[in-house]
Amino acid sequence: MNTKYLFTILCLLVLHTAGAQQRKLIDPKATKETKALFENLYGLSAKHTLFGHQHATEYGHGWSGDADRSDVKSVVGSHPAVIGVDISGLSDRPRAEIEKTKEQLRKNVTGTYNRGGVTTVAWHFSNPVSAGDFYWKDSVSLPAVKYIIPGGEAHDKYIAILKDVAGWAKSLKGKNGELVPVIFRPYHEFDGDWFWWGSTHCTPDEFRALWKFTVAYLRDTAGVHNFIYAFSPDNIFRTEAQYLERYPGNEWVDLVGTDNYGDMGRYGKYDLDAAIKKLQIVSAFAEKNGKLAAFTETGLESLINPNWWNDVLLKVMKNDKIRLCYVLVWRNDTRSPTHFYAPYPGHANVPDFKKFYDDPYTLFEKDLQGIYK
Template identity: 25%
Template sequence: MSAIAGDHNRFQVQPKLINPNADDCAKRLMAYLCDTYGRKMLTGQQIGVITSPEMDFIHRETGKYPAVGGFDFMNDSPSRLERGAVGTDTELALKWWEDGGIVTFCWHWNAPKDLIDQPPDNGWHRGFYTSATTFDLAAAFEDTDSEEYRLLLSDIDAISGLLAKLRDAGVPVLWRPLHEASGGWFWWGAKGPQPCIRLWKLMVERMTHMHGLHNLIWVWNGQHEDWYPGDEYVDIIGEDVYVPERNYVSNVKRFNQAADYTREAKIIALSENGPLPDPDGMLEDGALWAWNCTWYGDFVKSEQFTDWEMLRKFYNHSFTLTRDELPDLRSYLLPVRE
């Protein structure tokens, strides 16, 4: 066990958000996450893009719903809407919150322009992949009068409008944009860390100060220390981990890697996973993720990645929390001001 995993102080995170003007809904959720971190892990599940049977499937198999619902603004990207895509996840997320769940959003951001659009592998619908676009993020930042830079802003503004609907409904959002950047397979990471860090900071500043999105808790998921934008721009660190089929390891090495991105005590989440980690293994290794979010489709609907026995164990374990076990986050005690 590493010093970080073994040091209980690492789980004593102060419920202080990077946005000093955060809404009470975000403060309440952050306070709850800090209160449970290291003691319990929230179960989570991403829904599908076209159909979303995952939540009902889990309920049928385990008798429980996950505490955290994962949603995606993929089909709300303007370059997808132009081509006939229809975004549905905002309304689904509102319903999830009303039903007592916690909301997390990612954004498979279709490049604003320069889509290769050569099916099947590089069709427009895969425009978030580096292989499917020639959009150059570094060049966009070199000329802030360019069409490319203006499109970055307008796309951010479009998604901000949807996040504002959630804000106006009192929904706090675990907001995880620009995910897996260091992998390079998404265009926002294709030009190295510096342009991506600039885009992250631009998004934080614009969404917070121009759009007043004070309901956001910023979950950074760059997956490498060289891509870390700084503690003042990150509330929570997420790691996406896909291990081989039916491998139920705790992913402690990745947990410790994430903890090493900063000298501050930050909450660390398993923001995407394939096979479920065994809760007993997590407790043994000290890999006490704040929540997990299993990816959709066969990762949950078949026994290829996680067998039903482990699924039931995971959702009924004393270390994990399900939706029915959440408090009323609308009235959860606000953190005491320092």
């Protein structure tokens, strides 16, 4: 029997008594599958971390739209355990294109669920009150947060966008008609200045108001009960107090994480001690407050380090004081010869990735058993 499978079953059978009463979803009406995913991600994180890849089954290095394909599966025989999608296409486009995108995303998410995998949903949200897309562009972008929170002049427009998001969320159905749980990760990297919701474009109070209204509308008004809400700044923080500067409160967050490329080899810079310290802060906060913890984005573009998976990523994550339910690396672009974060067949990084795959610590889609039960 597969060693990882045995580990998985053992982890799911462990009764986690410490802090179990406080570790619960912020949505009291969450579906049983969503509750099961939350609990099982925590249980598995005692000995494992699920591996994730953004847009893994939508497209990859030199291909797009192929059925049941991912670059990761082509290399190791299994899709990632966690697959990232993005709902950027659900606003600021003609209605026909939005509906087409909804259907494409729905097929991707339900396909992952029916295979036993997990989906995390990012939102590169186009600025709803100005040009500039989701990035901040000087002289073009407006600081939209203050416009769309309650009392803002574009608040009704934001409600209409959220209504569309909610309708899509409630259309995600498994093969037996049950709602498909997803990890919803809006407004990521909010401590930087590159997105219009970044820290230089809104106050901490405005950001917290945006977060709280978004959750309250989706959960309480629109009746979305299949979301696990994830909070993920970039790697700018050095202390727990800095990490929590824009935190909306425990009643508004299920999962805490961080995005960190800068300490993990970007531009040739490696500061693994700093990366470990930041994940320790996230993990410790999660454990104290009944939350899940994750490494919500990382990676090395082009994988120019032939041993990055084991000498860098595993070295950082395999720390006694770190407990993470998943790690996600960024996408493999279809056309770019250099913009990729997971290996594809024939790449020099494949042997190191196979070693990473074989490590009992990492879980891929084939290793997951009954994560929604």
